[in-house]
Amino acid sequence: MPLVKGNHIVSDDFVTLGDEDAIPPSGNVLVPAVRFLADAEALLARGGKVGVIWPNGRDIDELAPYLPKLAVVGLVFPTFRDGRAYSQSRILRERYSYKGEVRATGQVLRDQFVFMLRAGFDAFLVKKESDAEAFANVAKRYSVFYQPTGDGRATAFRRRLAFHVAGASS
Numbered sequence: 001m002p003l004v005k006g007n008h009i010v011s012d013d014f015v016t017l018g019d020e021d022a023i024p025p026s027g028n029v030l031v032p033a034v035r036f037l038a039d040a041e042a043l044l045a046r047g048g049k050v051g052v053i054w055p056n057g058r059d060i061d062e063l064a065p066y067l068p069k070l071a072v073v074g075l076v077f078p079t080f081r082d083g084r085a086y087s088q089s090r091i092l093r094e095r096y097s098y099k100g101e102v103r104a105t106g107q108v109l110r111d112q113f114v115f116m117l118r119a120g121f122d123a124f125l126v127k128k129e130s131d132a133e134a135f136a137n138v139a140k141r142y143s144v145f146y147q148p149t150g151d152g153r154a155t156a157f158r159r160r161l162a163f164h165v166a167g168a169s170s
Contacts, residue, residue, distance in 0.1 A: 002132035005101070005123040009132045012125075014051055014072060024048075030074055033058055036066075044069045053105065056084035060091050067098050074125070077106035086119040093120035110134045 003012045014028040019035055026047035036043060036052045043050050044066070051072025054063060063073065073092060075085035085104065092098040103123040104116050110131045116124065126132050154162070 001125050001127055002129055003103075003123060003125050004132045004135045007135075009129075014049070016053070028071070030072060033063075037062070040066055051101070051103075054088065056082060056088060060088045064096055067092070067096055067100070070100055072101040072103055072123075073098065074103040074105045075121070077104060077108060080107045080109050080112070082107075086115065089116075089120040110138065113138050 002009050004010070014030045015024070016030045017023065017032075017035070019032055023029065023031075023043065023046070028049040028051070029043075030051040030053055031043060033052055033054050036050075049071035050069070051074060052063065052066075052070060053074040053076065054060065055076050056078065063070075067073075075088050077083075077085050085106075089102050089104075092102055101123050102121050103125060104121045105125045108116070108124050108126050108131070110126075113124065113135045124132075124135060126135065
């Protein structure tokens with residue numbers, strides 16, 4: 001599956017492990033939430049970056065103590081109608097100031113890309129190459145937004161206010 005990050009299709013530096021897969025001594029790994037929580041300290045102590053795939057039915061607050069050491073948090077969209085991962089992403093960015101990668105996984109559809117960006121996602125694991133290519137174009141299309149959200153960009157109001165304040169002080 002293609003990974004889109006920074007408006008480009010990139011190679012995934014992480015190996016996704018299942019519940020029964022052996023954990024390599026080094027290298028970047030993504031592990032399921034249950035497995036991560038069962039052995040978090042050992043996973044974080046090994047060589048390489050660690051990420052976790054966090055289901056949308058699980059409280060994101062459980063992950064809070066580990067966030068400074070996690071390189072990736074993969075949030076799951078089990079169906080296109082289930083938007084709980086949007087809230088999880090905003091909580092990661094706004095409440096916990098998480099600076100690592102927030103990756104959308106599962107049913108990541110092209111018509112939801114802009115909303116996912118606004119919620120704080122910065123990487124997208126998509127099913128089709130055509131969706132990955134469309135994403136890069138869609139992400140560049142919008143530069144100004146009215147609603148504040150988890151991506152940290154200034155709203156249209158804040159941009160105008162900053163422009164007027166800068167003009168008044170010169």
